[in-house]
C-alpha cells in the first residue's frame with residue numbers, strides 16, 4: 191500500500207533521512223520508535239509530502255507521489271491523513287466545523303453530507319456532545335480525538351500519527367489510544383511514531399527502530415522489545431523501558 | 432443839528448447793543464457729551480468705580496469739559512472686564528470705543544463649532560484613508576507572505592519605501608511632485624495641479640496601506656505553523672488554507688493593531704494641512720492668524736484630538752485584553 195524506496199531528506203547541509211526503504215501493507219499498523227532527532231517526524235512528513243523528499247521514491251497504491259510532473263500534491267495529502275503531537279485543531283472553528291471543513295472544501299461534499307459523516311465520526315470517538323465546543327473548551331485528550339475524527343473525515347487510505355499522546359496528561363492518554371486501537375481493528379493502515387510501548391506491543395504488527403536517519407532494525411513488537419539485535423536498539427530500549 | 436446826529440448815533444448804538452444783547456444774552460454754548468460704544472455691546476458701564484445702571488451703547492450728558500472719568504466696561508459672565516480707560520472730557524461731543532476681551536473659555540466656546548466641523552473633516556479623511564489602507568494593506572500583506580518572489584519583492588519595496596520616508600515628504604511628492612508628471616503625460620507641458628483633498632487622500636491611503644501591510648503580515652506569521660500544516664495535510668490548497676484557516680485567525684489578532692493604526696492616522700493626518708487641506712489643524716492656523724490667540728486655539732485643538740482618540744485607545748485596550756484571555 192505504501193512503499194518507500196531509498197528515501198533521503200536534506201535540510202540544506204543537514205542530512206536527516208539517509209536512505210529509508212520499507213513497505214507497509216494494506217491494513218498494517220507500523221510503529222516507529224527512536225531517539226529524538228533521528229528523523230521520525232521527517233519521515234512521516236515526507237510520506238504525505240509536507241516535506242519534499244530530496245531523493246528516492248514513495249509509492250502510494252503504486253503511484254509514485256514523488257513524481258511531481260504527474261502528481262497533484264494536494265490530492266496525495268487528501269488521501270493520507272495526519273495526526274499531530276499538538277493536535278493543531280483550528281481554534282476558530284467548532285469541533286464539528288473542524289471535521290467538516292476539509293470534506294466540504296476539498297472533497298466538495300454538501301454541508302449535509304459532511305455533517306452526517308462528522309456525527310458518525312463524533313460517535314466513534316465518543317464526542318457527539320462536544321460537537322459545538324471550540325477546541326479551547328476541550329481537554330487535550332478530547333482535542334486529539336477530534337483531530338483523529340478530522341483526519342478520518344477525508345476517508346484517507348492511511349493515517350500517520352506523530353507522537354499523538356506525547357502532549358497529553360497521563361490520564362488522557364488511554365482514551366486516545368483506545369480510539370487508535372479501534373481504528374487498527376477496523377483495518378486502517380497506520381504509521382505511528384510513539385513511545386507508548388504498551389500500545390506498540392498490543393496493536394503494531396511491526397516496529398521500526400530509527401536512528402540518525404536510518405532504519406536500524408525492524409520486526410515484530412516481540413522481537414524488537416524482547417530480543418533486540420542492534421546495540422543502538424538495546425541502548426535506546428534500556429533507557430525508555 | 433449836532434444833537435440830532437448824536438441822538439441817532441446813540442440810538443443806533445443802543446440798537447446794536449440791543450441786538451447783540453439778544454444774541455449774547457443767551458449764549459449758545461455746545462453741550463458736552465460722552466458716547467460710549469463697545470464690542471461686544473450691551474456691557475455694564477462703571478464710572479469711577481460705580482455702576483451707573485446703563486449699558487453700551489450709551490451717551491452721557493451734562494459733562495464738564497476737563498472732567499476726568501475712569502471708565503470700565505463689564506459683560507458678564509463669559510467676558511473679562513475691559514481695561515480701565517481714563518477719559519478727559521473735551522468740550523463738545525466725546526466718543527469712546529472699548530473692546531471687551533473674551534475670557535479663554537468663551538473664546539474656545541466661540542470657535543468650537545468651526546473647529547468641530549474641521550475635526551469632522553479630519554475624521555472623514557482618516558476613516559477613508561484607513562479603509563483604503565486596509566484594502567491595500569491586506570493585499571500587500573498577503574503578497575509579502577505567499578511563495579512568490581516577484582510579489583514578495585514588489586510588496587517589500589512598497590512597504591519599505593513608504594515606511595522609510597516621512598509622510599510629509601510623501602504628501603509633497605504627491606501634491607507637488609506629480610502634477611508636472613501628469614502634465615507631461617497629458618502632453619500639455621504644464622503641470623496639472625491636484626486638488627488638495629485628492630492629494631491628501633492619496634498620500635494618507637498609500638501611507639496607511641504600508642503600515643497595515645506590516646500588521647497583516649505579522650498577524651499571518653503569528654499563526655502557529657502547525658495550522659498551515661494541518662490544513663495542508665487535509666488536502667487543502669495553499670489558497671484554501673489561507674482563506675479558511677490562516678486568515679480568519681490572523682484577522683482576529685490584527686484588529687487591535689489596526690485600531691492603533693487608526694489612532695496614529697488620526698493624528699498624522701494633520702500633516703496634510705501643509706498643502707492647504709482644510710482639516711482641524713489647518714483651520715486652527717487660519718483662526719490664529721485672525722485672532723492672535725494661539726494658546727487657547729491650540730489647546731482647544733489638542734483637546735479635540737484627545738476626545739477623538741481616547742474612545743479608540745480604550746476600545747483597543749479592551750480588545751487586547753479580550754484577545755489575551757481567549758488565547
Ligand SMILES: Nc1ncnc2c1ncn2[C@@H]1O[C@H](COP(=O)(O)OP(=O)(O)OP(=O)(O)O)[C@@H](O)[C@H]1O
Pocket residue numbers: 201204206224225226227228229230231232233
Ligand atoms: N524544517 C527543518 N529545517 C531544518 N532542519 C529540520 C527541519 N525539520 C527537522 N529538522 C531537523 O531534522 C532532524 C530530525 O528531526 P525530526 O523532527 O524528524 O526528528 P524526530 O525523530 O521526530 O525527533 P523527536 O523525537 O524530537 O520528535 C533534527 O535534527 C531537526 O533539527
Ligand SMILES: [Mg+2]
Pocket residue numbers: 230231232352
Ligand atoms: Mg518528531
